[in-house]
Amino acid sequence: MRLLGMTLPLLVVLSLLNGCAEKEKFIVYGSPQNESEVETLIKEEDYVDRSTVIQYDDSMLIAVQIKPWEKWKKTKLEKKLQKKFEEKYPNKEVFVSADYKIFYEANKIKKDQMEDNKLSDKITELKELAKEET
Template sequence: MRLLRMSLPLLVVLSLLNGCAEKEKFIVYGSLQNESEVEALIKEEDYVDRSTVIQYDDSMLVAVQIKPWEKWKKTKLEKKLQKKFDEKYPNKEVFVSADYKIFYEANKIKKDQIEDNKLSDKITELKELAKEET
């Protein structure tokens, strides 16, 4: 019983510390060219909470999660980020989305390690999914 009383506070503290561990906020999958530039470009925007970038051929998919208090301006912030990427990478086709389902699917692509030949089809599917009205 005494051991339980002594170990219980330790377990509570360890579980709190584990819950506060920072998760990966910036993920790049595919071609790693321009990784540091893309990361810096996203980190400039303080409203972006997490992001996943998938680069393939001359295209780029940028899926971001907006911080909770900024969600009311999601479409405005998405367009702002899209414009910024279009100016920085005029020779690439860039698609920016702040939709959670796109973010989730982009992370799933990274987790499943989809090959390059299937990656283009999957990205096209995600773009069509983003255009759907829910």
Template sequence: MRLLGIMLPLLVSMSLLSGCNEKEKFIVYGSPENEEEVEAILKEHDFVDKTTVIQYDDSMLVAVQIKPWDKWKKAKFEKKLQKEFDEKYPNKDVLVSADYKIFYEANKIKKDKIEDNKLSDKIKELKELAKEES
């Protein structure tokens, strides 16, 4: 009985903590036209931890977070993904960024549910910010 009194709170707290770990890893915002293809490309790379993809007209912003133990290869992985997206979508203006600030701002766009008329300007702003960072 005493063992049950010790183990029950431990099991409850572990189950609560594991439930908090379930977060969206792949978020696509904007036009959902290529959602499955984009998600498939990103899921095949084990160095990708989380992503936010914003699509609008002929623009696509792919903000990725690299897994912590792969951070030192961030530029290499970013170039690899950029090349892959450019080959897959030659008619789209695609920007892949592994910079955390771009990832944060992309999630902020999704959270604030920015309207279509402002979305294009916001994507241009993030692309300029990404070019400054590199």
């Protein structure tokens, strides 16, 4: 019984520490020309929990997940991030979305290591998906 009393708290602490393990929060896929710069721009925003950035030619798709307490002002934060990236990269077509389905699909693109010719079609498809109303 004493052994159980000592191991139970240890198991609880270990499971909590395992749950807090750092996962990959900022993913940049595509041309690595300004990867670190994009990552620092996103990390400056404390309301962003996770992000996936896909760069292709002159376009940039930024899919973010907003922290739970900030979700009620998701549209405002999307616009703020959109403006920030448009000012930083005026020669690129920037699209920012905080929608989970866009984030999921962007991660799927990274996971599948899509070819360049299919990548532009998929980015266009994601932009149309984000604009559709549910």
